[in-house]
Amino acid sequence: MMKRSLLFLTVMGLLLSSCSISKSARTQRNLFSGTWNLDNVYYENASGNFKSTIFNDAEDICFEDSEWFFRDNNSTGRYTIAQSSLCQGGDRFFRWSVVEPEQNYQSQLQFKFIDDKRKDISGGYGYRLNIVSLSEQSMTLNSNVSVDGQPVTIVYEFSKK
Template identity: 85%
Template sequence: MVKRSLLFVAIASILLVSCSVSKSARSQRDIFSGTWNLDNVYYENNSGNFKSVIFNDAEDICFEDSEWFFRDNNSTGRYTIKQSSLCQGGDRFFRWSVVEPTANYSSQLQFKFIDENRKDISGGYGYRLNIVSLTEQAMTLKSNVSVDGQPVTVVYEFSRK
């Protein structure tokens, strides 16, 4: 019985350590937690005027002044787009996490869409945004996309509400 208990404790410890989030990622998650305003969406690394549909949801203009909420205790959140003649307003729900940096990229915010009952509605597909800067009051995220075979970086600037 003692051997079985020790084996159980050892396996549980290994699983706990392997599933834990690093100190850096946990710190970033803590900072993300709360309500943010998406102040500005713009493009880098290419010239010209761009108009795009972001996250396969709405035009870029619809995201400006949208409200984003991140709950770190259950990794869920939502963003709210204001209703207008150009934009289908309302809440969009997502599950999110912070991905550890590697040699190829910095830390990233990743998310996928869920419904109000926290069920996946994106078929397992999601989005990753590079975390360029993150403080208690402001954050900048970037995503690299391709337009006509040319690289373009979409920049998202947020401020804490």
């Protein structure tokens, strides 16, 4: 009986430790928590002018000065786009997490859209942004896309509110 209990405790300990997030990911989650302003969206590795739809939602110009809120205790958040003649304003809700790097890669912010009742509305489809830098005051994320077969990097610069 004692051996069975010890085996059970060992298996449970392994399961719990394999499900936990690393100290690095926990630190990043804590830094994300709160309200951010998306100050600037720009493109690297490309020449010319770009006009793109970001997150299959709105044009890039609509995201500048958008407000982003991350709640780390339940992994939900939202971003708010201001209403204008070019932009459909309002709140967009999402569920988010920090994805640990695999061998020499950056950590990533991962999110998918949910409704105001926290139900998935994206069909399981989501987005990943590379975490270039993250501090208590500022954050830079980027994503690599392809335009006419050429790699382009979209850069998102945030400041903490």
